[in-house]
Amino acid sequence: MSDTPDTTTDTPRPEPTDFIREFIKQDLAEGRFDRVHTRFPPEPNAYLHIGHAKALWIDYGIALEFGGKFNLRFDDTNPTREEQEFVDAIIEDVRWVGADWEDRLFFGSDYFEQMYEWAVDLIKKGRAYVCDLTPEQVIEMRGAPTSPGTDSPYRNRSARESLDLFQRMRAGEFEDGARTLRAKIDMAAPNLHMRDPVMYRIRHAHHHRQGDKWCIYPMYDWAHGLEDSIEGITHSLCSLEYENHRPLYDWFLDQLGIYHPRQIEFARLNLTYTVMSKRRFIELVDGGHVSGYDDPRLPTLAGLRRRGYTPEAIKDFCSRIGVAKVDSVVDVAMLQDCVRDDLNRNSHRVMAVMNPLKVVLVNYPEGESEEFDAINNPEDPTAGTRKVPFGREIYIERDDFREDPPPKYFRLAPGREIRLRYAYFIKCVDVIKDANGEVVELHCTYDPETRGGDAPDGRKVKATVHWVAAEQSVEAQARLYDHLFMKPNPDDVEPGGSFIDNLNPNSLQVVNCRIEPGVGGAAPGTRYQFERQGYFCVDSDSSADKLIFNRTVTLRDTWARIEKAMGRKKQ
RNA sequence: UCCGGGGUCGUCCAAUGGCAGGACAACGGCCUUUGGCGCCGUUGAUCGGGGUUCGAAUCCCUGCCCCGGAACCA
Numbered sequence: 258m259s260d261t262p263d264t265t266t267d268t269p270r271p272e273p274t275d276f277i278r279e280f281i282k283q284d285l286a287e288g289r290f291d292r293v294h295t296r297f298p299p300e301p302n303a304y305l306h307i308g309h310a311k312a313l314w315i316d317y318g319i320a321l322e323f324g325g326k327f328n329l330r331f332d333d334t335n336p337t338r339e340e341q342e343f344v345d346a347i348i349e350d351v352r353w354v355g356a357d358w359e360d361r362l363f364f365g366s367d368y369f370e371q372m373y374e375w376a377v378d379l380i381k382k383g384r385a386y387v388c389d390l391t392p393e394q395v396i397e398m399r400g401a402p403t404s405p406g407t408d409s410p411y412r413n414r415s416a417r418e419s420l421d422l423f424q425r426m427r428a429g430e431f432e433d434g435a436r437t438l439r440a441k442i443d444m445a446a447p448n449l450h451m452r453d454p455v456m457y458r459i460r461h462a463h464h465h466r467q468g469d470k471w472c473i474y475p476m477y478d479w480a481h482g483l484e485d486s487i488e489g490i491t492h493s494l495c496s497l498e499y500e501n502h503r504p505l506y507d508w509f510l511d512q513l514g515i516y517h518p519r520q521i522e523f524a525r526l527n528l529t530y531t532v533m534s535k536r537r538f539i540e541l542v543d544g545g546h547v548s549g550y551d552d553p554r555l556p557t558l559a560g561l562r563r564r565g566y567t568p569e570a571i572k573d574f575c576s577r578i579g580v581a582k583v584d585s586v587v588d589v590a591m592l593q594d595c596v597r598d599d600l601n602r603n604s605h606r607v608m609a610v611m612n613p614l615k616v617v618l619v620n621y622p623e624g625e626s627e628e629f630d631a632i633n634n635p636e637d638p639t640a641g642t643r644k645v646p647f648g649r650e651i652y653i654e655r656d657d658f659r660e661d662p663p664p665k666y667f668r669l670a671p672g673r674e675i676r677l678r679y680a681y682f683i684k685c686v687d688v689i690k691d692a693n694g695e696v697v698e699l700h701c702t703y704d705p706e707t708r709g710g711d712a713p714d715g716r717k718v719k720a721t722v723h724w725v726a727a728e729q730s731v732e733a734q735a736r737l738y739d740h741l742f743m744k745p746n747p748d749d750v751e752p753g754g755s756f757i758d759n760l761n762p763n764s765l766q767v768v769n770c771r772i773e774p775g776v777g778g779a780a781p782g783t784r785y786q787f788e789r790q791g792y793f794c795v796d797s798d799s800s801a802d803k804l805i806f807n808r809t810v811t812l813r814d815t816w817a818r819i820e821k822a823m824g825r826k827k828q
Numbered sequence: 829u830c831c832g833g834g835g836u837c838g839u840c841c842a843a844u845g846g847c848a849g850g851a852c853a854a855c856g857g858c859c860u861u862u863g864g865c866g867c868c869g870u871u872g873a874u875c876g877g878g879g880u881u882c883g884a885a886u887c888c889c890u891g892c893c894c895c896g897g898a899a900c901c902a
Contacts, residue, residue: 275841300902335901392900399898402830406898437900447831449898458900477902501832501897522833524895529839577851579841581834584895588839591852601865608862636865667863678861710861721861745839789862815863818854 275580277315277521281323281492284519290491293325297356298332298365298481298495301343301465303535304550305350305558307571307592308526314575315523316494317356328488329358333366334480336464336471344465350558355568365484366466372475372483373427375513376438376456380419384512385456386412387422388439395437398444399452405445406452412441426459429472433459440479442508450505454478482506485518493518496525497582526578527586530740531556532747532756546760547741553796553807554741554764564738565784565794565809567603570596586746593810600784600792600809605633605640608678608723609772609787609806611735613652615727616699618683621649626726629679629709645773647680650727652771654789657722658699660688665819667719669699676721678788682707723788730771733804735793737766772804779804786812 284290295316299309320327329351333339351358379385388411390398400406414422423438425431438457446452456479461472475483485493493506500522510517527533532541533556541547541555550557553564561571574595578587608631626648634640653669662670669675674684680703687700706713710721741747741764747756776785783795791811799805 279844298902302902332902338901395900396898401898404830434900439900449831452898455900460900474900476900481902497833498896499902503832524834577840581841583834583840585840588852591840594852597864606862606864632861635862665863676861680861718861720863723862786862786864789864791864812862812864817863819863 276582277492277494277523277580278319278322280519280521281319284491285323289519292491293320293323294328294489294491295320295325295494296328296330296485296488296490297351297358298330298484299347300332300335300338301340301347302335302338303343304538305347306533306538307528307556307558307561307574308533309350310354310558310571311526311575311578312494312496313351313354313356314572315580318576319492319494325491326361327356327358328361328363328490329356330363330365330484330488332477332481332484333364333464333466334475334477336460336462336467336474339465341465346559350562353558353562353568354571361488363484363488364466365480366464368480368484368487369467369471369475371487372480373473375483375515376423376475376479377420379440379456379509379512380416380423380438382512383416383441385419385438385440386414386416387419387426388412388437388453388455389435390437392434395455399449400444402447402449408444409439409453412444412453423457426457426473427471429461431459433461435459438473440505440509442505448501448504450478450502451508454505478502478505479509482510482518482520483513483515485520486510486516489516490518493520495520495522497522497584522582523580524582524584527584528556528592529586529589529745530742530747531589532742537756540757541741544757546757553736554738563794563797564807565600565792566596567599567784570599573599589740596792596810597813600786602636603634604784604786604792606631606635606788607773607776607785608645608725609733609735609770609790609793610652610654610723610725610730611737611768611770611787611790612655613725613771614655614658614696614699616651616653616683616701616724618649618651618703619686619700620702623649625649626729631679643775645679645775646726646729648726648728651677651724652727652730653677653699653722653724655696657720658685658696660696663820663823665823666816668722669701669720674718676707676710676718677703677724678721679710680708680724681705681710682712682718723790725771725773729774731774731777731804733770733772733776733806735768735770735806735808736796737768737808739764739766770806777804784809 297313297316317327388409398407437455439453442451444452455476457473460474503520506520551559551563574592628644630642631645658669671685676682682704683701685701689698691697742759743761744759747759779795781795781797781799785793787793792809793806796805796807
């Protein structure tokens, strides 16, 4: 309809390319594969974090771009550490981010029978054997990076004997750890993973999905390639630490002579001012440093969701950071920029006062009130307007008044005139203090001629501040978050220290704010921009009689930067 | 020490033998009824040393540095 091009939704994004996509194009061109099929293979033993979102978005994004398929597969081969709770949480997170696995939700454990048959095949081929060594002996005989290992005395056991033993392992005849099935490769291989790796271990344990059906469980290296092969995955994308495992991935598939996907590794994501590992999350939660795995200060997807991050922002972030093989630490400012960018375009504005200072408009008629039209979203004309009530007594932000304003401070000060957004120009005529000399109230005059915010005589003010009516505003709790850690790298500690030492004591500040009445009853998850302050999201702890907001991210604050710079200059 | 990876602005990612570019950050300005958004600009990098080439971030040699690898974890 409009002849002005829409620049908000039509952001031209160059077709992403990276070494993985180049490999895939090459594979397609050379005929190694004639289609693309990826998978996201979390182990159901922890909550997903933004690093997983990166991997997920590489997997899913590539499938999408190449017109291929994408599977969600739980790599649940270790019964002693996996739980249904995590399966449910992960499914929720993956769906929230927006990856669509259609009808392809799989579990590695569903392939146990096929894996067993293939193991039997390998034994018969003389490429695997049952080993009676203890874990300690296995470690000792593996050798070291610089020295070869020594063959297990069971290495040349006959295929018939191994087969018999393996069947009895499955039947439950042996204790946990008594025997293993090992691949017969090369105990002198420079790659330690090739020194007769364990394929199966005995675990008399209940599996969250298989119950008590099995007492032998496959190891990752044995299982993963088989899972990929069974599902017809073309490109098995994983993180750098699996690079050393690739020869083994290939070896198993080659020995079996079955469909062979290609494994490609990329660097995992790190972010400044936070930590990104399950172990550390546990330490933070158990130590009471955060409220849980969905604490809005954590980079878990559950935490980010609760904080108010949008899936769009996370996806945008994932595409902005790209993919490579260098270990990288992305500035969390990049993530914040992504969410600001999304929320700026899509969230409704509202006025809320974090730290209220009462203002009495001494020339405003007592007992009167009126309403002003306020724009819901200047970035989106279709978002419309709303009414905001106004009266003789209002609150403004305490920080928007200075009795002794520093240079470049444009806001309210004695004798100075500013604009109340959408309302009137007001001028400060009196400052009321308590016995301690603290400012408790301001007396101002308003100019009725400036109704709506413009002066007929054309005079200008340098500042516009937000406000709420004293009577007709509602109270709410605001949880103001900052970086969880004080240092960009939380592991930057004194020798013997812990990342816990770098925790930011001010990462959460709880304040009672006053907010325009229209937001009363907003449902958890609802997002707003609190004008001049930041983006906020109704928390899940919120209820009808108690509104609670999480600050997703502050607005960019030029004044704060100026003030900080002046502070630096003084010192 | 052995094996496998990797070193480009402060950060992340491009440049695939042909003008080292973008984003974030920082800084300066314009605009503004959000000190927001937007717009304009500035600063700023090829790990070192040799070589090949008309021409090297890219190819070769060499040195240095960083990451990963010796669970019956994934």
